Amino acid sequence: MSRGRVVVVGGGLAGVTAALDLAEAGFAVELLETRSRLGGATYSFQRGDLVVDTGQHVFLRCYTAYLDLLRRLGAQEAISVQRRFQVPVLSPSGRASLLHRWNLPAPGHLLPALLAYRQLTAAERARVARTSLALRKLDPDDPALDEVSLGEWLRQHGESPRAVTALWGLLAVAALNAVPDEASMLLAAKVFRTGVLDRSDSADIGIPRVPLAQLHGDAAQRALLAAGAEVRVRCRARAIRRAGAGFHVFAKEGATSCEFSADAVVLAVPHQVAAGLLADLPVPGAAQWARLSAAPIVNVHLHYDRQVTGLPMAAVLDSPVQWVFDRSAISGAPHGQYLAISLSAAEEYVDRRTEDLRALFVPALQQLFPRARQARLLDFFVTREPSATFRQAPGTAAIRPDARTPVPGLVLAGAWTGTGWPDTTEGAVRSGARAAQVVTADQRRHHGVEVTA
Incomplete structure (x- = not known):
């Protein structure tokens, strides 16, 4: 017996995760995806x-x-996935280095590699080691960190311009899609604490062995259908409106206009799209999402x-x-x-x-x-x-919304929401799981079972 009907708008990793969790929890789920395949931005x-x-x-x-x-x-x-983190670092000058970890407890796992990192002087390497210890003491949930940039914080701790570029920026630009002077220190702390410093094996790099369309899109389609979810591709949501205690989702499937009724809606699309779809609903924070850029x-x-x-x-x-x-x-x-x-x-x-x-x-x-x-x-x-x-700059933490909105039954998902993680595949999946938890808790509460989410 179905717990209720849920429409998930968006077939990226956030929407796939939410839809799969909800279908496995017993909800009747319809996932709407504009493109011809699932996977969102990860496609081939x-x-x-x-x-x-x-x-x-x-x-x-x-x-x-x-x-x-x-x-x-x-x-x-x-x-x-690498057995141990290892990245060759090249330069047109021919001076090559190898960033790699040793099998030592964190943070000592990186010390031998740092000592041998030829892109920095001995003095710069010593300063990086001290800065790493200071970074390890930061609370990655401290909102004050979102008021400064990574570059500013590093300079305050005596890092040289070369160290900022050749080590900290090397990793931060790839992880945050922002140069150090434009990257939130809050998100940078998350990257370096969780991804590098807290556990010796955290930064081991994983690489797909098949194209992304096969890894995410095809596999997600099979899993969702097996879980009982209905997947509609080439189906673009146009508007979401309240209908009593539930919702109507108006969409266009190919050239045909269609309408879906739901007890709850998970909106798992980019923030620019989400704000437009919520124009008819009282979600005050949506006006601020444009600042995420x-x-x-x-x-x-x-x-x-x-x-x-x-x-x-x-x-x-x-x-x-x-x-x-x-x-x-x-x-x-x-x-x-x-x-x-x-x-x-x-x-x-x-x-x-x-x-x-x-x-x-x-x-x-x-x-x-x-x-x-x-x-x-x-x-x-x-x-x-x-x-x-989204532009992961200082000041964005206050803009990123929680999954729960002021409209009962309307839930947000996406790597741009307030996951505490950067805009990554991990953040997207965590947002979808959080959205499913909120829907489940709300539906249980609606039926008289008191839970929290």
């Missing part, structure tokens, strides 16, 4: 012989909710006729290249080597012409990988995500 497309992921969605071992979702989707065998990520894709590097991935300093990944196996490349350059906080690149980016990044990779100078470039293309994340 075909380009010639290559299956291309729009972004390089790596994750960390501390992404426990995300890893649990993959297990529930039956996709846990489609990922690989958006930050872009750009990916530059290069397919060579031969192997130019043996590295599966690397971080890069003193170059327009930030991170580079070997995507040959994942994409199914039949020959040669396919590399993807991931550029976070990519405001200077998102509107530049493809020809201009080619003129910049082809020589940049040749500097890093000399074998690329003799290789023939089979394909070069660019994918752009202008609104990849």
Whole structure:
């Protein structure tokens, strides 16, 4: 017997998690997704012989909710996680370093690697060690930290400009999609405490072994249908209105207008879309969500006729290249080597012409990988995500809403909501789980069973 009807609007990781939790809890669930597939921003497309992921969605071992979702989707065998954190750090000068952890209790697991990090002087490495201890004492839930930037906090603790760029920024830009001077210290503390300093294995990097459409979209579709949820793709929600104690969700499925009735609605879409859908409902905070803005990520894709590097991935300093990944196996490349350059906080690149980016990044990779100078470039293309994340700047913590809204039965989900996490796959999954908890608690309370959420 169904506990009630729930419409989940949005088929990204947040919506998938909420829908799966609610369906397994006995609700009649309908999930509406505008696109032709599930997975949200994590998707793939075909380009010639290559299956291309729009972004390089790596994750960390501390992404426990995300890893649990993959297990529930039956996709846990489609990922690989490092036995120990290890990242080569390259430079056009030829000076290479290796960031890696040792099998020691935290935070000592990083000390040997820091001592050998050739990108910093001995004095800078000693200062980084002291700063790490100060950072480990911070409370990642302290709202005062959201009033300053990571860059400002690091300078207050004596970090050199080189250390900010070559170590702290190397990790923070990738995790927060923001340069240190524009990144909230509250979120940075979460990244470095939870992701690096608190546990020795937290930062071990996980990488999908299959395209994202297969890892997330296809697997989610199968799991939701098996749980009894109804999935409607190419179905765009247009408005949400109250109907007695419930809701009507007005949508367009293909060219056909349709309407869904629900006891509760989980709105799991980007904040810009959510604010528009709530125009007819009394959610006062929605007017502030626009201040979360958006930050872009750009990916530059290069397919060579031969192997130019043996590295599966690397971080890069003193170059327009930030991170580079070997995507040959994942994409199914039949020959040669396919590399993807991931550029976070990519405001200077998102509107530049493809020809201009080619003129910049082809020589940049040749500097890093000399074998690329003799290789023939089979394909070069660019994918752009202008609104990849919200802008994770100081002051955003007060804007990010809780799952529960002032409208009973209307619940929010998405990595932009107040999860305490940055805008990541982990934050998205946690938001979906929180939304499902709120719906379940509200429905139980409505039927006379007192619970909290």
